[in-house]
Amino acid sequence: MTHVNVLDPGASPLDYYGFELRRLREAAGLTQRQLGDILNYTGSLVGQIETARKVPTVEFSERADAALVTGGLLSRLVGLVLRSQLPSWFREVAELEARATEICTFQTHMVHGLLQTPAYVSSVLGVLDETDLDDRTAVRLARQRIFEKDEPPILWVIISEAALHQEIGGPAVMRGQLAHLLSFERNPRINVQVLPFTAGAHAGSQGSFTLFRFESDPAIVYTEGYGSGHPTANPDTVADCSLRYDHLRAAALSLKDSAELIRRVMEERYGEEPSGGDPVA
Incomplete structure (x- = not known):
């Protein structure tokens, strides 16, 4: 059985983003690789963002919003995520x-x-x-x-x-x-x-x-x-x-x-x- 890293969505804006991305992807019935193919990114990148090991970009968020029909949720979150990554x-x-x-x-x-x-x-x-x-x-x-x-x-x-x-x-x-x-x-x-x-x-x-x-x-x-x-x-x-x-x-x-x-x-x-x-x- 594959180990799935469970994030605490309250730990940081980056963790919350990853938690929401995974929730939305799974609700759509997509694997990380399938979502990556749709977004023109690698499945590995999707996995890194879902586990808070990679910072999402504005472009990634806009594509994911469109693919997962989120109503712009990730695009609204990404500003908070990026600001939290500043020194x-x-x-x-x-x-x-x-x-x-x-x-x-x-x-x-x-x-x-x-x-x-x-x-x-x-x-x-x-x-x-x-x-x-x-x-x-x-x-x-x-x-x-x-x-x-x-x-x-x-x-x-x-x-x-x-x-x-x-x-x-x-x-x-x-x-x-x-x-x-x-x-x-x-x-x-x-x-x-x-x-x-x-x-x-x-x-x-x-x-x-x-x-x-x-x-x-x-x-x-x-x-x-x-x-x-x-x-x-x-x-x-x-x-x-x-x-x-x-x-x-x-x-x-x-x-x-x-x-x-x-x-x-x-x-x-x-x-x-x-x-x-x-x-x-």
Whole structure:
């Protein structure tokens, strides 16, 4: 008799997902291999997800919902599962991103996670540790689903020109990443400005930070260190960072000029015309 690993659905969101997937599959009278064939995945992958050894993706969940006629149950669960897989110190930030009506961020050396492409994410996360890299990449990309909401947040991103030149993942990865930034040129809810080298000394010299604003709750400032995050609603800190952000926005290039600089760096440094970039996950 085959041993069946029995999950405790209350142990974690990942365990609950696996429990529900197995329940739905068995109710449909399908083996793991049969369901895998229908979904165009291996039966082994289905088994790993059912036993909470593999993190499901959004695409897997959508296919399984359609095949098992779940009414979208797994697609609703997968967001919770992916958020639970974030580092514990970062989960609060993901919650802030999901609740915010406006996000204003300044980044000194790389593209913000909400605008990263899959290849760029993989290159960033793979430094020093390639363990479960596909799963960790999917988890980070899942944060971008906030832009699929009926009322997505307004995002203002100011990046240092250095981030355009920091070659993460190689020329092809950077071409795709910069093209992705250009794909938002006509999106009024996602705005990208570049702080050029010529700006000299600036109000963000102490490092990257993000401001989260909400419909009714106080604004929050978030800064980050190695393996730790520091959100605060201290009014003095929020006021200081809000002022700094206003000055950074004034010192940065306009939206149009920023796009022209991104395009120029992409063509001159990475050697290819923009092709629209990867879609937001």
